[in-house]
Amino acid sequence: MAQHDRRTDRLGAILANVFLLLAAASSGAGDGRHDRKALQVPDDFPRFVVPGQEQRMALLRELFWLHYQPAGPLIPLWDEWMPKSTLWPARGEGEQLQAMRRRWASALASRPINAEGYVHTQQHDGTAHAEGWPFPLWTQAGGMGWHFAPTGVPGYDAPLVKPDDWKLIGARGGTVTAKGWPLELTAPRAMAQPPAFAVSARVAPWLRLNWWANGLENARCYVEWTTKEAPEFSPDRRAYFSPSADGQLAASLPMGGNEGKMDLSRVETRTMIPMYRLPGWKGTITGLRIGFDNSGPVHVVIKSFHTACDSRHNINNSNFIRGCHDYFLWSGDVPFLRGQMPRIRVAMRFIMREFDTRRRKCVYTTWPGHEGRSGVRYVDGKKVIVPGEGIGSNYWDLLPFGGEDALATVYYYDALGDLAELEAEIAAHPQWEVPRGAEAFDPADLRRHAQEVKDYGTKRFWNEKTGRFGTVDLDGRLHDYGFTFLNNEAVYHDFATAEQARSIHAWLSGQRTIEGDTSVGKDIYHWRFGPRSTTRRNLDYYFWAWSNPESVPWGYQVQDGGAVLGFAYHDLMARLKTAGPDDAWQRLSRILDWFDEVQKAGGYREYYKDGSRGTLQGGNVPGGLGMDREFFESILVPQVMLYGFLGFRPTADGCVLDPRLPSDWKELTVTRIHLQDHVLDISVKADAIHVTDHASGGRPLKIRRAAGGTLKVIAH
Numbered sequence: 001m002a003q004h005d006r007r008t009d010r011l012g013a014i015l016a017n018v019f020l021l022l023a024a025a026s027s028g029a030g031d032g033r034h035d036r037k038a039l040q041v042p043d044d045f046p047r048f049v050v051p052g053q054e055q056r057m058a059l060l061r062e063l064f065w066l067h068y069q070p071a072g073p074l075i076p077l078w079d080e081w082m083p084k085s086t087l088w089p090a091r092g093e094g095e096q097l098q099a100m101r102r103r104w105a106s107a108l109a110s111r112p113i114n115a116e117g118y119v120h121t122q123q124h125d126g127t128a129h130a131e132g133w134p135f136p137l138w139t140q141a142g143g144m145g146w147h148f149a150p151t152g153v154p155g156y157d158a159p160l161v162k163p164d165d166w167k168l169i170g171a172r173g174g175t176v177t178a179k180g181w182p183l184e185l186t187a188p189r190a191m192a193q194p195p196a197f198a199v200s201a202r203v204a205p206w207l208r209l210n211w212w213a214n215g216l217e218n219a220r221c222y223v224e225w226t227t228k229e230a231p232e233f234s235p236d237r238r239a240y241f242s243p244s245a246d247g248q249l250a251a252s253l254p255m256g257g258n259e260g261k262m263d264l265s266r267v268e269t270r271t272m273i274p275m276y277r278l279p280g281w282k283g284t285i286t287g288l289r290i291g292f293d294n295s296g297p298v299h300v301v302i303k304s305f306h307t308a309c310d311s312r313h314n315i316n317n318s319n320f321i322r323g324c325h326d327y328f329l330w331s332g333d334v335p336f337l338r339g340q341m342p343r344i345r346v347a348m349r350f351i352m353r354e355f356d357t358r359r360r361k362c363v364y365t366t367w368p369g370h371e372g373r374s375g376v377r378y379v380d381g382k383k384v385i386v387p388g389e390g391i392g393s394n395y396w397d398l399l400p401f402g403g404e405d406a407l408a409t410v411y412y413y414d415a416l417g418d419l420a421e422l423e424a425e426i427a428a429h430p431q432w433e434v435p436r437g438a439e440a441f442d443p444a445d446l447r448r449h450a451q452e453v454k455d456y457g458t459k460r461f462w463n464e465k466t467g468r469f470g471t472v473d474l475d476g477r478l479h480d481y482g483f484t485f486l487n488n489e490a491v492y493h494d495f496a497t498a499e500q501a502r503s504i505h506a507w508l509s510g511q512r513t514i515e516g517d518t519s520v521g522k523d524i525y526h527w528r529f530g531p532r533s534t535t536r537r538n539l540d541y542y543f544w545a546w547s548n549p550e551s552v553p554w555g556y557q558v559q560d561g562g563a564v565l566g567f568a569y570h571d572l573m574a575r576l577k578t579a580g581p582d583d584a585w586q587r588l589s590r591i592l593d594w595f596d597e598v599q600k601a602g603g604y605r606e607y608y609k610d611g612s613r614g615t616l617q618g619g620n621v622p623g624g625l626g627m628d629r630e631f632f633e634s635i636l637v638p639q640v641m642l643y644g645f646l647g648f649r650p651t652a653d654g655c656v657l658d659p660r661l662p663s664d665w666k667e668l669t670v671t672r673i674h675l676q677d678h679v680l681d682i683s684v685k686a687d688a689i690h691v692t693d694h695a696s697g698g699r700p701l702k703i704r705r706a707a708g709g710t711l712k713v714i715a716h
Contacts, residue, residue, distance in 0.1 A: 039599070041065040046089050048641045049669035049683075059592045062599065064638035071635050072100065073107030075122040076316040077395055078632060079323030080411070081566065085635040087330040088642065090674035097674065104327050105336050111320055113343055117350030119316040126156040127304075129206055130270035132311035133397060136369075140545040141203040141387050145306020146194050148181040155620075158306070165195040167289075179268075180211070180303035185294045193289035194305065198228070201285050203388040204307030205276035205368035207239070209290070210268050211305075215298040216243040223273055226287035227280075233289060237280045239273050268303055276310070276368050310368045314355065314393045314408045317347040318415035325418035329650040332676035332699065338434045341426070345439050348419055351412060358449065361456035363408035365393060372403025372473030375544025383547075390543035396485070396533075398546045398559050406461040406471035407486050413453045414493045420446035425652040458497050466514045467503035469496070482517055482535030484508065484524070485567050491574035505578040508571070518554060519561060527614055527625060528594040530568030532561050555624050556615055562624030566633030572640040576660060581645060585662040588640060604628045646670050646684060647706065658706035659684040675701065 045065055048057045071086050086100055112120040114131060126134025127145065138145050139158050146166075150157045163173055163181050170187030183192065207223055222240045224233045275281040290305070292298065321344050328337050355363045365371070368388065375390030376383065390400035394407055401407050424443040426434045461469045463480045468487050470480030487504045490496040496504065506512045508531055510521035518537040525531055538560045539549050555561035568591060576584040601607040604627055608616045615622075618629030627634050642648045645668055647658030655675060661668055661684060669683040677698020683690040691703055 039066065042091070044091055044672065046670060046672040048638075049667075049671070050665050051667055053665070056589065056592045059596055059599075060588075060638050060641065063592075063595055064635070067632070067635035071632055072103050074632060076111060076119055076319045076323070077121070077123075077313070079108070079319040080326075080414075081633045081636055083323050083326040083330070084643070085639055087327065088673050088675070090672040090679040097679075101327075101331050101333070104323075105331070105333060108320070108324050108327055109336065109340060111343075113346060116354075117317070117346045118312065118354070119320045119347055119350075121311075121313050121316060124153050124156070125151040126153065126311075127151065127158055127208075127306060128309045128311035130208055130210075130272050130308075132313060133392065134311070135397075136309045136311060136391060136543060136545055138204070138307045138309065141307075141309050142199065143204045143307035143309075144197045144199045145304065147304040147306065148176050149179055149303045158304075167191075167193040169193075171292075177301075180301045183300040183302065185292055185298040185300060188295050190292045190294055190298070191289050192292075192302070193287070196287050197285075199285050199307060201227075201275070201281050201283060202368070203309070204285060205274070205310050205388075206308040207273040207275055207288070207305070208308040209241075209271040209273070209305050210303040211271070212268050212301040212303075213243050213298065214300075215296070216292060216294060216300075219243065219293040219295075221293050222291045223275075224289050224291065225275075225281070225285055227282070228284040228286055230280075231286065233287070237278075238291075239275060239278055239281075241271050241273050243269060243271070268301075272308070309388065309391060310370065311391060312367060312370075312393075314363055314365050314367070314370065314402070314405060315411050317351045318408070318411040320344070320347050321415040322411075322418050325422055326650075328422070329652060330675065332652070334432045334434070337422070337426075338432065341422070341434050342439065344419065344422070345441065348415070348441065351415075355408075355412075357412060357453070360404070361452050362460065363405045363412050365402040365405050365408065366474065367391075367402070369543075370400075370402035371475075372400055372405065372471060372479070373475065374400050374479075374541045376540050376542045376547050376549070378540055385544050385547050387544050390541075392543060396559055398542050400473070400479075400541060400543060401471055403473040403475075404460060404471070406457065406469055407483075407489070409453060409457050409461070410486070410490050410493055410495045413450055413457070413495050416446050416450040416453070420444075420450070421652075429652070454495055457495065458500060462500065466507075467500075467512070468507055468514075469500075469504075479541055480536070481538045481541060482507075482514070482519070483533070484531040484535065485533055485564075485570070488531075488567065488570035488574045491577060492570045501574065501578045505575065509575075509579070509583075525590075526555065527563040529565050529591050529627070530563050531571055532563050533559055533567075534561055537561065552622075557622070557624055558617055558626050562614075562617075562626070564631060564633070565625075565627035566631060566636040569636035569639055572637070573644050576640070576644045581660045581662045584640065584644065585665075591637065641668070642670055642673070646682060648673070648682070650675060651702070654702035654704070656704045656706050657682070657684070657689055659689070661686070 039062055041061055048060055050057050068086065068089065071082060074082060083104060087104060090097060118131065120131040121133055123134055127137045128135055134156050145158055146161050147158045148160065148163065150160065162176065170190035171183050171185045171192060174182035220240050221243060222238045224238050226233055230237065324340050324344055352358055355365060357363060369391035370393050373389050375386045377386060392399055393401045393405060419441060420443040423441050426432060426436065460472060463470050463478060466480055468480065469490055470478045472478050491501045491504055507514060508524055510524065513520045517535045519532055519535040524535055537554055542549060549560060558564060572584050572588055575587055598604060598607040604616060608614055614625045617623035617626050618631065645659065645661060647660055649656045667683060667685050669681060671681045673680040673682060677695060678701055679694040681692040689705060
């Protein structure tokens with residue numbers, strides 16, 4: 001183990017802003033910089049109507065509109081949360097009514113999936129895995145790299161260097177430009193070799209080459225390496241890679257003379273080479289060289305070449321499947337399903353193969369750094385930093401979920417059910433002409449497997465001492481810091497047993513106290529709008545570069561006693577399932593009282609200028625509370641009205657309603673629900689459900705009540 005040094009804190013200021021998720025995209029609407037009186041909700045935006053609760057329903061609609069404005073398709077991280085929140089509001093008519101659907105269809109259909117079946121993360125650039133999260137950076141891991149041009153993303157760059165010490169064989173180098181270092185490969189089988197170095201193979205599982213090339217279409221490019229024990233290059237230590245067509249360019253290369261200009265308008269190729277899979281990649285790596293395998297003159301531009309941490313997310317594929325499922329049920333878009341079903345199946349097979357889920361009955365993550373172990377440890381009372389350990393696998397990017405990953409397993413369980421539903425509907429509707437063949441999954445088999453996953457996970461991840469879920473690393477150690485998000489989502493997705501759900505509710509509601517927790521009872525809801533993300537102070541379960549958590553007071557870091565507004569939705573839904581509608585409504589009322597105060601103060605940013613109320617994170621500013629700017633999932637909270645109290649569930653041919661109203665609600669109406677070709681207003685009373693269809697000219701809907709009873713559809 002390596003002791004902590006300055007390299008691990010090099011980007012501490014950047015990492016304090018834990019998520020840094022698309023902040024630029026959300027710098028306008030939804031950032032809280034407004035007066036409540038100026039927030040005008042359009043007439044065609046859905047309404048929640050509960051007689052006697054007009055003020056609170058108006059507040060909830062305001063909250064919905066505030067976070068709907070900047071919402072839409074993002075990256076796969078949000079594919080479970082955003083479709084269900086943005087697809088159903090019926091805004092406008094005609095083309096405007098279809099606008100959000102078109103955005104989602106395009107976004108989901110264009111999600112990149114690599115040759116192995118992994119769905120790319122699609123976050124902004126960094127110096128980690130090109131298909132993963134932008135950090136950890138190789139500079140934090142103690143890796144090695146050469147950057148001739150920057151990433152273009154402030155805070156995610158390594159120092160720029162010159163190629164003066166590189167050795168070229170059969171090639172000549174040009175003057176470094178804003179794009180990188182141009183090379184002309186003048187002889188066959190040219191090579192480029194960076195200067196010698198010494199790096200542990202353990203912290204450098206991948207090599208990444210950002211470049212452009214012209215004329216390598218049939219080449220078998222490769223990287224060779226030397227080690228401390230094997231100091232000479234050899235074909236026995238060679239990793240092959242293929243240039244991507246995305247980087248093929250046709251023009252000539254600028255070499256500082258009159259050689260012409262190379263068109264660099266196309267996106268550079270980001271080649272990822274999985275060195276950790278090769279048996280010779282071990283010990284101390286001391287040298288690298290790139291073999292281009294060119295048969296004739298070739299033009300190349302190298303932007304950067306460096307080692308990389310494995311920053312992939314193991315939840316992307318499950319989220320993509322769930323997002324496609326939700327989009328199809330809401331839209332009824334059969335051509336979309338026909339086009340995406342092969343990709344959905346590929347995404348599921350990747351999960352099953354890569355994480356050994358059929359045999360392990362969980363998402364068993366063995367990617368380097370994702371084994372679920374912490375990179376911050378205490379040995380004999382002394383802090384030890386372990387570079388390369390504890391890399392995040394999901395939204396909670398400081399926490400080392402991985403190994404036998406509880407959160408990823410919950411998402412996988414849910415994705416199995418969603419895919420089973422899609423496969424069953426495809427089988428029942430041959431007229432859709434969605435290809436099945438050998439690649440199709442058997443819905444019954446998926447459901448059996450889902451039950452196996454639940455049976456295993458509810459034992460493996462359950463902490464009998466605390467009566468809640470934790471996550472397990474590859475050493476078999478269970479980590480439990482009172483992860484409220486994990487526990488509430490386990491209940492929400494019906495992963496937890498009924499007994500476990502009751503135990504979780506008793507903990508969160510303060511009916512029982514867990515020994516060792518920092519926050520208990522009412523203090524779990526100290527931030528008012530929702531539970532703390534964790535209830536036990538965490539000083540030793542992080543990725544290695546977040547190595548000084550004690551410097552941040554309890555509750556002033558989102559992932560250590562702080563809170564995220566959006567996940568109050570799962571808390572509300574879990575309460576509804578476990579404790580009933582009165583309990584859920586009481587909690588929602590408290591959220592709305594808080595929101596009323598916030599809006600009267602001028603919005604989130606004005607309200608939290610008073611630091612005693614907490615500190616907001618967002619837009620490169622660290623804090624303990626997440627609700628605006630990059631926290632797009634805040635839009636989830638109002639969805640409890642549709643999916644919870646109304647009990648609405650879209651189906652391939654309509655919807656199922658299972659309303660659960662609080663005892664003091666005589667009626668609930670939700671308006672402007674855009675379901676397939678219809679715009680519905682649905683009113684629920686104790687003894688009847690009335691559905692008004694404002695666009696009944698489309699395909700007929702089958703609207704069912706889960707528990708039976710009267711259901712009246714009025715077509716306008």
